[in-house]
Amino acid sequence: MAVEQPVGTPVPQQGDQTRIHNIGYRSYDGPRLGRSYATRSLYSQSLRGAYGLGRSVKSKVLPMLLFVVMCVPAAIMVAVAVATKAKDLPVDYTRYAIIMQAVISLYVASQAPQSVSRDLRFKTVPLYFSRPIETADYVRAKFAALASALFILTAAPLLVLYVGALLAKLDFADQTKGFAQGLVSVTLLSLLFAGIGLVIASVTPRRGFGIAAVIAVMTISYGAVSTLQAIADAQSLGEEGGSGAIAWIGLFSPVTLIDGLQSAFLGATSAFPGGVGPSNGEGVVYVVAVLGLIAASYGLLLRRYKKVGL
Amino acid sequence: MIATESLSKRFPRVTALDRLTMDIGPGVTGLVGANGAGKSTMIKILLGLSPATEGRAEVLGLDVATKGAAIRERVGYMPEHDCLPPDVSATEFVVHMARMSGLPPTAARERTADTLRHVGLYEERYRPIGGYSTGMKQRVKLAQALVHDPQLVFLDEPTNGLDPVGRDEMLGLIRRIHTDFGISVLVTSHLLGELERTCDHVVVIDGGKLLRSSSTTDFTQTTTTLAIEVTDSDEHPDGTRAVRDALHARGVDVLDGSGGLPGAGHILLLTAEGDETYDLVRDLVADLGLGLVRMEQRRHHISEVFQDGDQAAGAQRKEAVGHGG
Numbered sequence: 001m002a003v004e005q006p007v008g009t010p011v012p013q014q015g016d017q018t019r020i021h022n023i024g025y026r027s028y029d030g031p032r033l034g035r036s037y038a039t040r041s042l043y044s045q046s047l048r049g050a051y052g053l054g055r056s057v058k059s060k061v062l063p064m065l066l067f068v069v070m071c072v073p074a075a076i077m078v079a080v081a082v083a084t085k086a087k088d089l090p091v092d093y094t095r096y097a098i099i100m101q102a103v104i105s106l107y108v109a110s111q112a113p114q115s116v117s118r119d120l121r122f123k124t125v126p127l128y129f130s131r132p133i134e135t136a137d138y139v140r141a142k143f144a145a146l147a148s149a150l151f152i153l154t155a156a157p158l159l160v161l162y163v164g165a166l167l168a169k170l171d172f173a174d175q176t177k178g179f180a181q182g183l184v185s186v187t188l189l190s191l192l193f194a195g196i197g198l199v200i201a202s203v204t205p206r207r208g209f210g211i212a213a214v215i216a217v218m219t220i221s222y223g224a225v226s227t228l229q230a231i232a233d234a235q236s237l238g239e240e241g242g243s244g245a246i247a248w249i250g251l252f253s254p255v256t257l258i259d260g261l262q263s264a265f266l267g268a269t270s271a272f273p274g275g276v277g278p279s280n281g282e283g284v285v286y287v288v289a290v291l292g293l294i295a296a297s298y299g300l301l302l303r304r305y306k307k308v309g310l
Numbered sequence: 311m312i313a314t315e316s317l318s319k320r321f322p323r324v325t326a327l328d329r330l331t332m333d334i335g336p337g338v339t340g341l342v343g344a345n346g347a348g349k350s351t352m353i354k355i356l357l358g359l360s361p362a363t364e365g366r367a368e369v370l371g372l373d374v375a376t377k378g379a380a381i382r383e384r385v386g387y388m389p390e391h392d393c394l395p396p397d398v399s400a401t402e403f404v405v406h407m408a409r410m411s412g413l414p415p416t417a418a419r420e421r422t423a424d425t426l427r428h429v430g431l432y433e434e435r436y437r438p439i440g441g442y443s444t445g446m447k448q449r450v451k452l453a454q455a456l457v458h459d460p461q462l463v464f465l466d467e468p469t470n471g472l473d474p475v476g477r478d479e480m481l482g483l484i485r486r487i488h489t490d491f492g493i494s495v496l497v498t499s500h501l502l503g504e505l506e507r508t509c510d511h512v513v514v515i516d517g518g519k520l521l522r523s524s525s526t527t528d529f530t531q532t533t534t535t536l537a538i539e540v541t542d543s544d545e546h547p548d549g550t551r552a553v554r555d556a557l558h559a560r561g562v563d564v565l566d567g568s569g570g571l572p573g574a575g576h577i578l579l580l581t582a583e584g585d586e587t588y589d590l591v592r593d594l595v596a597d598l599g600l601g602l603v604r605m606e607q608r609r610h611h612i613s614e615v616f617q618d619g620d621q622a623a624g625a626q627r628k629e630a631v632g633h634g635g
Contacts (some may be wrong), residue, residue, distance in 0.1 A: 023429060025491040028421055028459035032412040035379055043410040056397055056438070122395045127454065130357055130387035131410040132379040 038135040040082065041126070045127055046145030048297050050111045053151075057301055059107075059114070066107045068152055074157035078164025089175075093182025094268035096161065097189055101255045105218035107153055108146075112197030113210030114148055121205035139301045146198060150190035150282070158182045165215050181266040189258045192290055193218075195297030196254055221253035226273075233273035247278035251289055261286040311464055311494050312356060313334055317365035319351050319518075326351040328518040329365065334496065336342065338488045340505030340512040340526075341498040348518040349498040350390065353464045356496075357382055361436060370461055379425060383412055386455035386463035386493075390470060396440025399449045400431055401437065404457050411458035418457075425457045426450075428491070445476040452483065463487065466499040481508045536582040538591055541601035543633060549600045550576050558593050562587070583608070 045054070051067070052060030077090050097104060119125045128138055162179040166172065200217060201210040232245040250272060252257035263270035264283025270276060278286055311519055314336040319327040326348045354360040358378020367374045369381045394403065401422055408418035426435045429449040434442070439450060448468060455463050460487050468484065469477045477587050485508050487493050499505055506526055514521040538553065546552040554564050557580065564580050582588065589607070595602045 026424060028413070028417065030417050032383055032458070033414060034383065034412050035502065038410045038412055041406070045406055045409075054402060059397070118395055123389070123391055123393045124395055126389055126391075127387070127393050127407060128410060129359055130385075130389075131380060131407070132383045132412060133410065136503075173420070296350060 022166055023230065033133040035134070035137060036260075037130055038133045039141050042133065042138065042141040043145050043148075046115055046142055048149050050115060050146060050149035062110050063107065063149075066103055066110075067156070069103050070153055071157045071160055072165075073100070074160040078161060078168070081164060081170075082168045085168070088170065090160055091161075092268055093158050093161060093178040094185045094262045094266055095271070096182065096272050097186050098255060100157075101222065104150070104154060104189070104213065104221075105121070105255075108193045108197040108218065109214035110147060111149060112194070112201040112214055113207040115142055115280055116198055116202045117207045117210045120202070121207070123256075133235050135305045136302060139298065140303055143194060143298060143301065144197060147190045147194035151187060152265075154186035154189060155183060158186065178267075181262070181268070184267070185258060185266055186263045188261065188290055189254075191257065191294045192254055194204055195294050197299045199300045199304075202301055207282045218254060224254045225249055225253040225256050230273050244282075246272050246274065246276070248283045250278065251286065254293075257286060257290055257293075261290055312339075312369050312496065314367040317352075317355065317367050318363045319348070319355060319360070326518050327355070327362075327515075330518065332513055332518050332520055332523055332599060334511065334513065336494045337510035338495045338508055340509035341496060341515065342500070342502050342505060342512060343498075343515040343521075344500055347515050348349065349502075349515065350466060351518075352515075353387070353466055353496075353498070356464065357385065357387060369377070383458075384461045386460040387459065388451050388455040388463070388465045388468060388500075392447070394439045394447055397438055399437055400426060400435040400439055400442075400453070404454050405452065406459040407454040413458055418438070421459065422453075423456050425453045429453045429456070430479070433435040436483065444471050445473075445479070448472060448480060449483075452480075456487065456491070460493060460553065462494045462496065464497060467498055467500075469499065469501075477504070484508050502542045516568050536580050536587065536591070536605065536607060538578045538580070538595075538601040538605050540595055543548055543598075543600055546598060546600060550578060551600070552598055553595060553600065554578055556598065557591075560590065560594070562590065607622075 008147060022235045033111065048054050074096065080086070081089055091099065119128070125138075129135070133141075158179060165175045170231050196217065199213050200213045202211070204210050228249045229246045232249060236245065247260060250260045256272070258269070258280045262268040263272075263277025264280055264286060267275070270278075277283075312332075316329040316331050317327055318325070318329050318586055324616055330352075330482050341349050341352065351360070355362050355367060356374055356480070358369075358374045361375065364576065369520055372381050372383060381633075398406075404422040404426060405418050413421060426432075426449075429452050431446060431449050431453065434446065434616050439447065442450070445633060448471075452465070456463070463619045465484065469480050472480055474588050481504060484495055487495050488510075497505070497508065501510075502514075508629065509526050513523045519553055540549040542549040557578075558566055562580055568585050580587070580591075592602070
């Protein structure tokens with residue numbers, strides 16, 4: 001029969017366990033900060049997790065490495081610009097993320113599954129929903145955390161460029177405008193990539209599948225779109241209005257979406273073949289497509305987690 | 311603590327809960343039922359995570375349909391399945407879950423250290439959970455349910471997968487959650503026997519219907535059974551038999567204590583009718599010059615009571631059928 005030890009009575013013959021148990025229980029009368037605090041806690045935990053903070057040394061390696069890889073070229077460009085006393089930076093602020101798109105895709109592929117697949121795989125999700133937060137809070141916290149992590153990844157090199165440009169005494173107004181445009185562009189890119197990455201990752205509890213699927217969607221779509229655009233460019237040489245097909249094709253990959261949007265509205269030079277981005281009219285379609293995709297991924301995540309429950 | 315009123319939950323193909331009305335007070339309450347009897351569904355509804363098809367339920371005086379978040383702030387939940395990420399330490403994980411319950415960072419750290427110690431995790435709490443034994447994992451799961459000092463905690467099959475020793479430790483811990491920590495407990499199990507030592511009150515559901523709800527003392531303390539074991543001496547090579555005969559001579563019936571188990575034949579069971587029974591046994595054993603190895607109270611097993619209940623119900627049914635015919 002279960003023997004109950006009265007509180008505060010040391011029972012030495014039963015060993016350490018009983019003795020230590022008898023220190024006594026203290027109840028908690030402090031504040032309970034509720035749902036929005038819990039959501040913020042989940043956000044900060046996920047954001048830290050996206051750079052491996054608070055996790056094992058092994059899981060810090062990749063995100064930190066990718067962060068360094070993102071920033072080093074910017075530092076080199078700045079060094080060159082300062083040393084050669086150039087009139088302008090070798091690369092536009094808006095162009096930087098497009099050049100580094102492979103690194104960004106790799107980051108999304110590695111961290112989106114880290115953020116959501118683990119919770120599904122180890123069934124931690126039900127524990128979250130047994131706390132004050134609701135499904136929507138979970139989705140918002142995870143979405144915001146990955147978007148913030150991506151923003152840090154993509155905005156940091158722009159900051160390096162901007163500070164370098166100011167040190168090189170380049171035109172202040174010009175650089176500030178470019179930097180601001182760059183920030184708007186990477187904000188949209190962060191939201192778009194985070195949304196797509198999370199939707200794909202939330203479908204599978206297997207991290208490996210998640211990583212492969214995100215890489216496939218990001219790089220294959222970009223490769224396919226670039227190839228088709230190059231073909232369209234080659235065939236339309238000398239034709240009038242040949243950029244139309246190129247612009248429409250550009251709608252089908254996340255990288256070219258951002259590229260098209262920023263060359264239409266943020267004064268960027270397009271990386272599309274022929275260097276011609278979408279016109280303003282086509283640009284509106286790009287904006288709608290980007291915002292629509294962000295909203296759609298949020299909606300899909302909500303739907304996905306409605307089902308997970310306990 | 312918990313009150314339900316004709317609570318029903320129907321899924322397209324099954325009825326998980328069928329017009330269940332019950333009222334559970336403070337203390338340790340066992341929710342017993344076979345797998346699929348509706349225990350987990352009940353917990354989901356009580357946490358405000360799954361709407362009831364019909365009827366209403368209150369937890370801590372809060373309506374589950376509208377006050378889900380407020381309930382979840384004051385209630386702890388330990389799921390039946392694995393829910394621990396293997397690559398973080400118990401401390402980190404429980405701190406995180408404490409913050410998810412709304413505890414400020416410093417309080418979350420302090421409460422985590424306290425709670426992990428109370429469930430019996432010491433140095434190992436800094437190691438990744440992946441290397442823990444099943445028993446240790448169960449303790450971490452329990453710790454995360456208690457870390458925010460809830461008023462009520464739901465434990466879903468906490469003894470699942472534990473060996474007999476681990477099972478006993480977990481049951482002792484559950485008992486202490488109420489006696490030492492002052493937290494009420496609703497614990498589910500498909501094993502009735504487990505709950506008799508732990509619970510003040512047992513609710514049995516089957517097929518989503520309430521089968522029986524009463525306090526454990528009702529089940530087990532109507533009569534006290536006394537278990538006696540004595541030594542043998544040269545004069546009485548079979549001490550047990552000598553005592554049995556002596557008791558028989560005094561008109562005390564000895565129950566069959568063997569139960570078919572080897573070695574159990576040395577234990578005599580008799581019904582205690584007050585202090586005089588104890589005195590009688592003491593004097594009798596002393597007169598025979600034997601040593602009294604043990605004399606302890608045995609509670610009846612709840613399962614026996616249910617068997618009796620079933621038999622009685624069966625008899626009633628037969629009777630009813632008889633009357634009908």
